[in-house]
Amino acid sequence: ALSVITYELDQALGTDHYERFKKYLEYFQENDLVASAAQTDAKGDRLKRPHEQEDPDQYLRVIETRDDGIVVRGCKVSITNTPYADELIVLPCRYMGPEDKDYAVSFALPTDWDGVKLLTRPASFRKSKHMEFPAGNFGDAETFIIFDDVFVPNDRIFLNGNGDPRQTAYAGFLALMFAHYHRHSYTGCKPAITEVIASAAALVAEYNGIEKTSHVQDKLSHLIGTAELVFAAGESSAKHSEKAPSGTQVPDEILTNAGRRLAGEMIYDEYKILADLSG
Numbered sequence: 001a002l003s004v005i006t007y008e009l010d011q012a013l014g015t016d017h018y019e020r021f022k023k024y025l026e027y028f029q030e031n032d033l034v035a036s037a038a039q040t041d042a043k044g045d046r047l048k049r050p051h052e053q054e055d056p057d058q059y060l061r062v063i064e065t066r067d068d069g070i071v072v073r074g075c076k077v078s079i080t081n082t083p084y085a086d087e088l089i090v091l092p093c094r095y096m097g098p099e100d101k102d103y104a105v106s107f108a109l110p111t112d113w114d115g116v117k118l119l120t121r122p123a124s125f126r127k128s129k130h131m132e133f134p135a136g137n138f139g140d141a142e143t144f145i146i147f148d149d150v151f152v153p154n155d156r157i158f159l160n161g162n163g164d165p166r167q168t169a170y171a172g173f174l175a176l177m178f179a180h181y182h183r184h185s186y187t188g189c190k191p192a193i194t195e196v197i198a199s200a201a202a203l204v205a206e207y208n209g210i211e212k213t214s215h216v217q218d219k220l221s222h223l224i225g226t227a228e229l230v231f232a233a234g235e236s237s238a239k240h241s242e243k244a245p246s247g248t249q250v251p252d253e254i255l256t257n258a259g260r261r262l263a264g265e266m267i268y269d270e271y272k273i274l275a276d277l278s279g
């Protein structure tokens with residue numbers, strides 16, 4: 001998403017964000033890093049825009065632009081596995097109007113950077129038996145990230161409406177483009193969860209001696225069909241992708257959304273089937 005939007009930003013405004021992003025990407029790839037993507041703000045009153053909130057820190061904002069960088073204040077919430085990641089990539093979560101310019105900000109930082117505080121609650125305490133990885137020991141760690149007046153150097157800033165109000169409109173494009181890639185990646189990873197549920201459902205049906213009955217076979221085929229359709233939507237959206245001016249492929253929007261929506265809606269039916277067959 002950054003490769004698409006920083007390029008468009010530079011083309012329109014004559015800035016140098018795309019070069020910054022490419023240098024950051026090279027650093028990221030050369031060092032084989034992992035990032036946590038922090039988009040979701042606390043948001044407060046959903047019917048109010050960021051600048052209208054009673055508490056100005058409901059959305060992450062820039063409080064100062066200096067010659068060498070910016071200072072940011074606020075938080076991001078429900079961010080997955082940040083304590084396990086090397087880097088934190090911060091993005092806006094919605095469209096911003098001219099008065100929201102301080103909130104139009106995107107940047108990257110190491111997760112242990114000065115002033116970045118991680119409040120984490122691991123969600124599972126079962127140790128992995130067969131594979132060594134941090135989340136296997138501590139569980140999935142959703143994180144509340146506090147930015148306590150944090151300095152971000154220029155080479156790590158990808159959008160700053162505070163320093164240059166013309167950039168504000170690009171917050172919305174970046175928010176939607178990131179969400180688009182996130183939905184697309186979901187069509188790849190979600191079928192694996194369905195397969196785990198389907199396998200557990202098939203196994204418990206076998207334990208209960210009901211695996212050959214028609215209602216069980218119908219339910220299992222429903223699970224398999226969902227996994228395959230979600231994956232097919234993602235694959236098809238990749239095949240119908242288009243090249244953005246920066247050269248990055250952008251998956252087809254309608255197919256991506258169709259697959260992501262199906263996955264999001266069916267997960268509750270999938271748990272229902274597993275609970276039903278488990279007795």
Ligand SMILES: Cc1cc2nc3c(=O)[nH]c(=O)nc-3n(C[C@H](O)[C@H](O)[C@H](O)COP(=O)(O)OP(=O)(O)OC[C@H]3O[C@@H](n4cnc5c(N)ncnc54)[C@H](O)[C@@H]3O)c2cc1C
Nearest residue numbers: 036037038039040041042043046047077078079080081142
């Ligand atoms: C397990 C998990 C992992 C996550 N991981 C990440 C992550 O790694 N990175 C990240 O950035 N985020 C992450 N998130 C956050 C996730 O992206 C958000 O929860 C999601 O976008 C919804 O935002 P929200 O929780 O603020 O709810 P909202 O979008 O505010 O929705 C709450 C309700 O309010 C309604 N609503 C909202 N606005 C309006 C309005 N203007 N008018 C009328 N109704 C409205 C909605 O329709 C909904 O019914 C994660 C969330 C979960 C549960």
